[in-house]
Amino acid sequence: MKTLLQTALTLRGLVALPGLVVLAGCAAETGEHRAFVASEIGFGSRTGEQIDGRDVAIGLNLDGRDSDAQDLQGCRRRDFIAPDGTRGIDNQFTHLYELVEDVFQEGVVEGIIKNSINEGRLLLMFQISKVTDWKNDDDVEVAIFLGDGRPNINTENALVRDQTFDIRSDAPVARTRGSIRDGVLRTEPIDVELPMAFFNVFFDLQLRGAQIQAELDMDGNLVGLMGGGVDKEQIFEIGRMADAMQGEQVSPLLNLLIPTWTDLYPDERGICSHISAALTFRSVPAFVFDDVRP
Numbered sequence: 001m002k003t004l005l006q007t008a009l010t011l012r013g014l015v016a017l018p019g020l021v022v023l024a025g026c027a028a029e030t031g032e033h034r035a036f037v038a039s040e041i042g043f044g045s046r047t048g049e050q051i052d053g054r055d056v057a058i059g060l061n062l063d064g065r066d067s068d069a070q071d072l073q074g075c076r077r078r079d080f081i082a083p084d085g086t087r088g089i090d091n092q093f094t095h096l097y098e099l100v101e102d103v104f105q106e107g108v109v110e111g112i113i114k115n116s117i118n119e120g121r122l123l124l125m126f127q128i129s130k131v132t133d134w135k136n137d138d139d140v141e142v143a144i145f146l147g148d149g150r151p152n153i154n155t156e157n158a159l160v161r162d163q164t165f166d167i168r169s170d171a172p173v174a175r176t177r178g179s180i181r182d183g184v185l186r187t188e189p190i191d192v193e194l195p196m197a198f199f200n201v202f203f204d205l206q207l208r209g210a211q212i213q214a215e216l217d218m219d220g221n222l223v224g225l226m227g228g229g230v231d232k233e234q235i236f237e238i239g240r241m242a243d244a245m246q247g248e249q250v251s252p253l254l255n256l257l258i259p260t261w262t263d264l265y266p267d268e269r270g271i272c273s274h275i276s277a278a279l280t281f282r283s284v285p286a287f288v289f290d291d292v293r294p
Contacts, residue, residue: 030130030132031129031130031131031132031140032129032131032132032134033127033128033129033130033131034127034128034131034285035125035126035127035128035285035286035287035288036125036126036127036128036221036222036283036284036285036286037123037124037125037147037151037159037163037165037283037284037286038117038122038123038124038125038126038281038282038283039117039158039159039282039283039284040114040117040158040280040281040282041113041117041122041124041279041280041281042110042113042279042280042281043093043094043097043109043277043278043279043280044057044058044059044091044093044094044225044227044277044278044279044280045057045058045091045094045097045098046080046094046098047083049083051081051085052081054078054079054080054081054087055080055081056080056081056082056083057080057081057082057089057091057094057278058082058083058089058091058094058225058278058280059080059082059089059090059091059094059225059227059276059278060089060090060091060211060213060225060227060278061079061086061087061088061089061090062090062189062209062211062227062228062229062264062276063088063090063264064088065079065088066079066087066088067079067088067263072266072270073266073270074263074266074272075262075263075264075266075270075271075272076270077092077261077262077263077272079263080094090227090263090264090276090278091227091276091277091278092261092262092263092275092276092277093230093261093275093276093277093278094278095257095261096235096254096257096258096261096275097109099253099257100198100199108200109197109198112197112200113196113197114157116195116197117151117159118151118153118157118158118159119150120147120148120149120150120151121195122146122194122195122196123146123147123148123149123151123165123168124144124146124147124194124281124283125144125145125146125147125165125167125283125286125288126142126143126144126212126214126222126283127142127143127145127288128140128141128142128178128185128222129141129142129143131180133180134180134183134216135180135182135183136180136181136182137179137180138179139177139179140177140178140179140180140185141175141176141177141178142175142176142177142178142185142187142212143173143174143175144173144174144175144176144190144192144210144212145167145168145171145172145173145174146167146168146171146194146195147165147166147167147168147286147288148165148166148167148168148169149163149164149165149166151163151165158284159284160284161284161285161286162284162285162286162287163286163287164286164287164288164289165286165287165288165289166288166289167288167289171193172193174190174191174192174193174210175190176188176189176190178212183215183216184213184214184215185212185213185214185215185222185224186211186212186213187211187212187213188211189209189210189211189228190209190210190211191206191207191208191209191210191228192206192207192210192226192228193205193206193207194207194279198238199238199239199241199242199246199250200242200245200246201238201241201242201245203234203237203238203241205230205234206230206231206234207226207227207228207229207230207277208228208229208230208231208264208265208274209228209229209264210226210227210228211226211227211228212224212225212226213225213227214281220285221282221283221284221285222281222282222283223281223282223283224280224281225278225279225280225281226278226279226281227276227277227278227279228276228277229264229265229274229275229276229277230274230275230276230277231273231274232258232259232262232273232274232275233273235254235258235275236251236254236255236258239251239254239255258275261275262274262275263275263276264276
């Protein structure tokens with residue numbers, strides 16, 4: 001005989017094992033499933049170091065190129081080098097991030113994001129499915145979505161592990177494929193939309209061609225990067241919103257600088273429409289209720 005808890009879980013479409021989660025409609029899939037919720041999110045930036053005369057920055061190679069000032073396909077933007085020596089790192093957004101830190105008090109952006117997470121307004125979740133080997137697997141599925149619920153916070157002001165959240169009904173679920181090599185997950189590009197804050201303005205950050213690179217740490221947390229392209233027009237709009245909300249006018253400065261930082265999706269003239277960006281994240285294991293509505 002089923003217990004009341006087992007019956008409730010079955011009705012809500014959740015098949016759960018320790019550390020695993022299966023969304024409704026996925027019970028027939030082979031392999032393991034795990035879900036995670038981001039307890040920390042930040043913007044990747046320059047480290048202040050140089051390698052071979054190039055700045056070191058946190059980010060991903062989004063366009064598969066190692067661009068310099070002469071590369072038209074990279075809009076003549078010089079790519080960075082990652083701390084591990086990987087070349088071709090795309091993260092021109094770091095210039096904008098550093099500008100914000102100059103205009104506002106350092107740590108303001110991170111503080112707003114942290115509060116958004118702890119209050120349940122920004123519950124970025126990942127589900128990795130169809131995994132047969134968490135060390136090496138050529139074909140896995142990854143879902144990126146927003147959770148819904150009021151999270152529990154521990155004494156370190158961080159999300160408690162193994163909480164259960166709903167899927168936000170007003171936000172899309174992005175699905176892509178990926179692979180795991182030597183414990184590192186890498187996904188194929190996909191468009192993602194996230195609620196974020198910048199210039200003290202809340203908005204939905206749209207990442208075009210977003211990619212994830214992450215791995216499980218010793219505690220079973222999923223830690224890594226999400227990189228993608230941000231449309232320069234969206235940044236201009238954020239600037240106009242900031243102008244309307246506060247005394248400092250940031251739009252004139254953005255209009256001047258953003259065109260010098262765009263480095264993705266060039267047109268036939270070599271003019272890029274997007275600026276590369278990188279988000280860092282640390283996520284803890286979680287569970288998901290996938291409600292089935294009539």
